Amino acid sequence: MPRSSDGRERLIEAGVELFSQRPYGSIGVAELCARAGVNKGSFYYFFPSKEALALAVIDRHWSWQKGVWTGILDGPGTMLERLRGLFDATAQMQVDALTGTGWVAGCLFGNLALEVSSQNEPVRLRLQEIFDEQIEMISARLAAAVESGDVQPLADGVDGAAKAIVAQLEGLVLFAKVFNDPSQLDALWRNSLALLGLTAPAAA
């Protein structure tokens, strides 16, 4: 059987699908091959290990997600409107997952981070880079918003605020997964405004 690059592609797609739905440790090479419709020999022709496929899956998913983020963050509207659009899109993905599979998928990177960080060094290091990129993507837009006067200068700097917002996103996605309820993300916008110093407690 010819080993076309199509088999590699199908394995990556199967990995994105399975690793997004179930624990990394619960998915073996045999199941990945069955889902992709390739035999085990072909798997090892394309990838030396499940970990190697996982790294390709992470890169594929980030490449896709980064495109979505960039499209929204560089789209129309004020920086705050675009940030809100990004959060709405994130919540909608969890709604779609719940509708399609019965389960809130959560964040593939967050899931892998808590499951395998202390077991799999290449995955952990790649996830570091991705979280740093996410923070940098938001930080750069916050800097532009401060520059344009949309946002006041931030006490903790734009990098600190961006990291706080991504941490809030990951924490609320965790709740969405535990409660299997995407509406846990409803507070993300309000909380992000507070982290940007843009809301004050209600008057007594």
Place this chain on the structure above:
Amino acid sequence: MPRSSDGRERLIEAGVELFSQRPYGSIGVAELCARAGVNKGSFYYFFPSKEALALAVIDRHWSWQKGVWTGILDGPGTMLERLRGLFDATAQMQVDALTGTGWVAGCLFGNLALEVSSQNEPVRLRLQEIFDEQIEMISARLAAAVESGDVQPLADGVDGAAKAIVAQLEGLVLFAKVFNDPSQLDALWRNSLALLGLTAPAAA
């Protein structure tokens, strides 16, 4: 061999240790038995399944952690000082784990939440209760702090603020785990103040 309740206790202790360090899916009954020094027959005498042990481990860990939280949150100082004390203690636990094992352990509940929520309904439902209890513990103290004037009335209410703070905690613990660096938690206090609409601790 007599099956004393000591064997049950040792299995729970082995579970707390192993499930805190490695993915749930990577730890089998045989390893738990070896660590606890009990045989497999004894395991199934005490627990019908690994899941049943996991639930006992979760309850044990939460019973311990709730005691730590209560001791700090009802201890001396203003509510804000006590909240800060809780965060310092949380960061210190990650420092201790790093020193002892070479790895930031993260939060047992957060780890299980992202690994097994969509696979294990009893565990997911128990984790819901625990996160709700954590939020309620902080919410009750925030309500007292608003009452006493330490904190201004919160736009999103004390429950919303408490949930935002626990989400921030889980998000930064995730970063601490991915970066294997407890100092990721250094921003927790500052970010929590922002989520409370404060930029500096209220005067005592």
